[in-house]
Amino acid sequence: xxxxxxxxxxxxxxxxxxxxxxxxxxxxxxxxxxxxxxxxxxxxxxxxxxxxxxxxxxxxxxxxxxxxxxxxxxxxxxxxxxxxxxxxxxxxxxxxxxxxxxxxxxxxxxxxxxxxxxxxxxxxxxxxxxxxxxxxxxxxxxxxxxxxxxxxxxxxxxxxxxxxxxxxxxxxxxxxxxxxxxxxxxxxxxxxxxxxxxxxxxxxxxxxxxxxxxxxxxxxxxxxxxxxxxxxxxxxxxxxxxxxxxxxxxxxxxxxxxxxxxxxxxxxxxxxxxxxxxxxxxxxxxxxxxxxxxxxxxxxxxxxxxxxxxxxxxxxxxxxxxxxxxxxxxxxxxxxxxxxxxxxxxxxxxxxxxxxxxxxxxxxxxxxxxxxxxxxxxxxxxxxxxxxxxxxx
Amino acid sequence: xxxxxxxxxxxxxxxxxxxxxxxxxxxxxxxxxxxxxxxxxxxxxxxxxxxxxxxxxxxxxxxxxxxxxxxxxxxxxxxxxxxxxxxxxxxxxxxxxxxxxxxxxxxxxxxxxxxxxxxxxxxxxxxxxxxxxxxxxxxxxxxxxxxxxxxxxxxxxxxxxxxxxxxxxxxxxxxxxxxxxxxxxxxxxxxxxxxxxxxxxxxxxxxxxxxxxxxxxxxxxxxxxxxxxxxxxxxxxxxxxxxxxxxxxxxxxxxxxxxxxxxxxxxxxxxxxxxxxxxxxxxxxxxxxxxxxxxxxxxxxxxxxxx
Numbered sequence: 001x002x003x004x005x006x007x008x009x010x011x012x013x014x015x016x017x018x019x020x021x022x023x024x025x026x027x028x029x030x031x032x033x034x035x036x037x038x039x040x041x042x043x044x045x046x047x048x049x050x051x052x053x054x055x056x057x058x059x060x061x062x063x064x065x066x067x068x069x070x071x072x073x074x075x076x077x078x079x080x081x082x083x084x085x086x087x088x089x090x091x092x093x094x095x096x097x098x099x100x101x102x103x104x105x106x107x108x109x110x111x112x113x114x115x116x117x118x119x120x121x122x123x124x125x126x127x128x129x130x131x132x133x134x135x136x137x138x139x140x141x142x143x144x145x146x147x148x149x150x151x152x153x154x155x156x157x158x159x160x161x162x163x164x165x166x167x168x169x170x171x172x173x174x175x176x177x178x179x180x181x182x183x184x185x186x187x188x189x190x191x192x193x194x195x196x197x198x199x200x201x202x203x204x205x206x207x208x209x210x211x212x213x214x215x216x217x218x219x220x221x222x223x224x225x226x227x228x229x230x231x232x233x234x235x236x237x238x239x240x241x242x243x244x245x246x247x248x249x250x251x252x253x254x255x256x257x258x259x260x261x262x263x264x265x266x267x268x269x270x271x272x273x274x275x276x277x278x279x280x281x282x283x284x285x286x287x288x289x290x291x292x293x294x295x296x297x298x299x300x301x302x303x304x305x306x307x308x309x310x311x312x313x314x315x316x317x318x319x320x321x322x323x324x325x326x327x328x329x330x331x332x333x334x335x336x337x338x339x340x341x342x343x344x345x346x347x348x349x350x351x352x353x354x355x356x357x358x359x360x361x362x363x364x365x366x367x368x369x370x371x372x373x374x375x376x377x378x379x380x381x382x383x384x385x386x387x388x389x390x391x392x393x
Numbered sequence: 394x395x396x397x398x399x400x401x402x403x404x405x406x407x408x409x410x411x412x413x414x415x416x417x418x419x420x421x422x423x424x425x426x427x428x429x430x431x432x433x434x435x436x437x438x439x440x441x442x443x444x445x446x447x448x449x450x451x452x453x454x455x456x457x458x459x460x461x462x463x464x465x466x467x468x469x470x471x472x473x474x475x476x477x478x479x480x481x482x483x484x485x486x487x488x489x490x491x492x493x494x495x496x497x498x499x500x501x502x503x504x505x506x507x508x509x510x511x512x513x514x515x516x517x518x519x520x521x522x523x524x525x526x527x528x529x530x531x532x533x534x535x536x537x538x539x540x541x542x543x544x545x546x547x548x549x550x551x552x553x554x555x556x557x558x559x560x561x562x563x564x565x566x567x568x569x570x571x572x573x574x575x576x577x578x579x580x581x582x583x584x585x586x587x588x589x590x591x592x593x594x595x596x597x598x599x600x601x602x603x604x605x606x607x608x609x610x611x612x613x614x615x616x617x618x619x620x621x622x623x624x625x626x627x628x629x630x631x632x633x634x635x636x637x638x639x640x641x642x643x644x645x646x647x648x649x650x651x652x653x654x655x656x657x658x659x660x661x662x663x664x665x666x667x668x669x670x671x672x673x674x675x676x677x678x679x680x681x682x683x684x685x686x687x688x689x690x691x692x693x694x695x696x697x698x699x700x
Contacts, residue, residue: 035502035505035510036510036611036612037510037511037512037610037611037612038510039505039510040510040511042510043510169672191668192672193668193671193672194672195672195676197616199606199607199608199613200409200603200606200607202405202408202409202537202648203402203405203406203648203651203652204651206398206401206402206405206652207398207652209398209401209532210395210397210398210401223511223512223608223610226514226608227606227607227608230514230605230606230608231534231606233522234517234522234524234534234535234536234537234606235524235534236523236524236532236534253511256511260514260516261516
């Protein structure tokens with residue numbers, strides 16, 4: 001028994017020794033959801049990081065770039081454990097990824113404590129944009145309330161008088177609803193925060209039918225969307241009450257919707273800060289190479305943000321003299337955000353959240369008949385998170 | 394709140410109850426007769442969903458796909474019983490929990506590899522994807538009516554099997570007194586395999602008919618399994634009658650809770666509190682019911698006779 005322990009101990013010691021002298025590499029730890037049905041999103045993002053890796057030639061400032069992917073299994077506690085593993089065992093220079101606000105909320109403090117720069121590639125937990133903003137936290141996506149605020153604005157323009165709102169009952173779900181409430185001027189006739197495990201909306205759909213709103217607003221990302229949209233049609237509501245969404249229809253699930261012949265989704269409108277048809281050189285190159293890499297599917301904003309995250313890291317390390325361990329210099333360079341973003345010109349606010357445009361986007365068929373999102377109008381221009389002023393950076 | 398909404402929600406609750414019953418019936422039989430805690434029962438529900446989705450895409454017909462998936466379920470159930478679960482009957486409950494939990498992990502991962510994280514689904518043909526007006530403003534999706542009716546038919550068939558046939562007699566005897574049935578020279582091995590097969594088919598059928606609504610994905614059975622356990626605890630372990638009533642009660646309470654708790658709360662508290670407390674309280678309701686039942690009738694509402 002004692003011998004075995006000694007063996008195990010020396011094996012661990014060797015592993016630690018093996019990673020200690022690796023200063024000629026830039027290590028990026030990436031926490032995503034790679035199993036469970038939510039992996040639809042994680043796999044898109046992984047491909048996004050890999051396209052960025054290819055474009056960088058596997059190098060940053062002449063140093064070898066190493067990406068270490070971890071799976072949070074859609075659970076905050078696992079996300080936190082994996083973050084600890086990346087910090088302590090892999091000794092990564094940067095932490096990024098993070099799809100879910102509740103996973104980010106649990107994991108980011110681990111990175112802050114270790115003095116690492118944490119870049120959220122998707123989760124836009126409102127708290128980090130305001131009071132709990134952190135000098136080492138950057139967001140390469142958006143703040144949760146911004147996209148639904150754009151949707152509220154769009155609904156006002158469309159003269160929608162009353163809506164019924166639905167979202168899953170977790171941090172982001174609540175913030176999405178708060179966002180639409182901030183800008184929508186009509187009446188919110190009903191509000192449902194459904195359990196995370198919810199897959200049958202029979203009760204809620206009956207309530208919507210009885211409430212007769214002008215429109216329905218939903219936030220059902222990942223695997224919730226297909227089930228909800230199917231049931232919306234089965235309940236006889238599609239075509240009767242227009243359905244508006246944020247983050248529920250994108251490149252990650254459109255192929256699946258198309259395969260299931262859910263034609264009622266073509267022409268549907270949502271809002272977002274990016275679109276696969278945005279006209280800039282970086283975006284064209286990214287979309288083309290992503291499609292080559294990933295089953296010829298269009299990237300969703302998830303993959304675009306993943307791409308931006310890694311490009312942002314590369315630019316910051318290069319512009320600060322090439323040493324990823326020099327966190328202060330890297331941070332200052334990152335604040336300048338001088339990199340070719342797929343969303344065109346890119347700028348950080350004081351709280352390290354992007355100040356960016358939000359567009360309305362419509363589901364259309366491309367020239368091959370594949371469903372994709374296309375940009376329509378600019379709803380919010382150079383928009384910063386509402387709670388930015390609460391940040392004391 | 395209108396009358397039509399109330400009726401619709403009752404029917405929605407019945408539909409959830411029927412699905413719950415299909416899963417809980419097998420669970421309660423297996424637990425009651427074989428004394429086996431089968432955590433992997435939710436896995437059988439997932440089997441049904443994926444088998445049906447695959448068969449539907451092969452045959453191109455939702456009816457044929459589901460009919461062909463039923464013998465597959467029976468085969469899967471029997472194979473699982475003969476190869477793995479049979480060795481667990483004599484073990485204690487902790488071993489059973491560990492082994493069947495292992496099965497959950499194994500099959501979830503296997504299905505993820507085979508079908509990918511996005512899973513699969515069954516698209517409803519046009520003749521099933523509309524909705525029907527029943528008068529007085531009540532309108533129900535056609536497919537929900539199909540679920541309700543087919544679930545009731547399967548429940549009736551199970552009732553006939555258990556109450557009127559010889560194998561049913563043995564099953565009832567087994568649920569009341571396992572040792573005595575064995576002592577009387579009944580081929581207990583065969584009986585166990587048959588019971589497990591029936592349970593697998595019913596759970597699989599539930600998974601099949603729910604898939605056009607919720608889609609099929611790896612791990613879909615686990616959330617449902619918890620509800621099924623609540624049902625068999627409320628109904629009385631080993632009692633099919635109990636499972637039926639408890640499933641209907643649970644389905645109704647869950648659905649009506651989700652529908653009307655915020656309305657009720659608004660009568661006593663302000664709207665912000667009602668909005669936050671509503672979802673929390675409605676998801677607790679069935680567990681509260683289970684706690685009350687356990688406190689007042691520890692053997693459940695309808696324990697099997699003689700137990």
